[in-house]
Amino acid sequence: MDSAERRIVAFTAGSHGLVHTYELSIPILLTVWIGEFSTTAAALGLVVTVGYGLFGVGALPGGILVDRFGSKPLILACLAGMAGSFLLVSVAPNLLTLAVAIGAWGVTASVYHPAGLSLLSKAVDQRGTALGYHGIGGNLGIALGPLATALLLLAFDWRIVAAALTAPVVVVAAYGATVDVDDAMPDTEEESGDGGGNGGSGGTKGEVSVSTIAEDTRVLLAGGFLIVFAFVTFSGLYYRTFLTFLPDLLGDVLGGLIDVQLIDPESPYAEEFDVGRYLYVAVLTVGVFGQYLGGRIADRVPPERGLMALMGILAVLALLFVPAGRTTATFVTAALALGVALFTVQPLSQATVAAYSPSEARGISFGYTYLGIFGVGSLGAALAGAVLTRAGPRELFLVLAGIAALGALSAAAVSRFATRRD
Secondary structure, three states: OOHHHHHHHHHHHHHHHHHHHHHHHHHHHHHHHHHHOOOOHHHHHHHHHHHHHHHHHOHHHHHHHHHHHOHHHHHHHHHHHHHHHHHHHHOOOOHHHHHHHHHHHHHHHOOHHHHHHHHHHHHOOOHHHHHHHHHHHHHHHHHHHHHHHHHHHHHOOHHHHHHHOOHHHHHHHHHHHOOOHHHHOOOHHHHHOOOOOOOOOOOOOOOOOHHHHHHHHHHHHHOOHHHHHHHHHHHHHHHHHHHOOHHHHHHHHHHHHOOOOOOOOOOOOHHHOOHHHHHHHHHHHOHHHHHHHHHHHHHHOOHHHHHHHHHHHHHHHHHHHOHHHHOHHHHHHHHHHHHHHHHHHHHHHHHHHHHOOOHHHHHHHHHHHHHHHHHHHHHHHHHHHHHHHHOOHHHHHHHHHHHHHHHHHHHHHHHHHOOOOO
């Protein structure tokens, strides 16, 4: 990669990391919000569903905006919007304001994936390498964001922590403002149809209309993409149902198994220390190995076949999770195994979307994909909250096993009935 391409990769990887930093710091903050706002897991699950739902639903119109205005302006707007949303979180006086703030985060964050992936696919010749670094950035945000949030909560009030999380945005946005996207666009003029004068837009393809969106959608559906959409929806539902209340679940089980005395019980930080938060971070960190494993599998077998097996593994792990809580060793092993398996899905899922969508409709195909994963999948937050409020962890993981089984069946249907386009 040349220097212009490396700068684009650094900008998108940093932005990707921040999107997931915010996304997965929310479950850490949930452990404080339940007491702060004197509410229930079900009510907070609905609040989070609003934000996570908009995060997914906004991906499709976000992709359309990227085609019209270009990637760089949308990424910068995303960064500014996320920072503003968390500043509002930090001063939220009640649950309603918190819901508005989380919803605003979801709207502004929703444009990132279509914008970032579109930019990388157009601007960098070594696309696979670039997407690999981009994924590393996302995983660092997934793991280090919640870790930073948990550590900051040891020393500071949650409102200060929420405000502090906006600081990295200033750095990444300032760097991104200096990145010349058009320098790395060899085909900008041809793609944009306007001589490349996008002001760093990142290769827009011109006017987007209802008819062009409808035609791209028709092409996708003709090849059976609806079945692929069904799979990514189940995978997103599993992802969100599993992760939303995981810090609380881990803390509850570990609290009954071990007595960690790393913090003096008389210390003012003792109340905020929760070993479950750190196991949660470990579960997210081992997802890096899952990403690598999924990529290796996708290079060796048809990705949809890999997903059939993987969703079966996720179903089994869900059934084993609660019984594994009898000892510390088995519980930690089960939690980490779920972390690896959960994130192995991502590269296999992306490879399946690419294999079953034509190149001319690739952008909108990923828009629909993230609509399913983060949009419909966001219902998992409310589902988890409702099951935990009315029943308990055992029932929640039975539900997860059912979702994984449906995912395996839909992956099998992709292999049997959809038409490969690559």
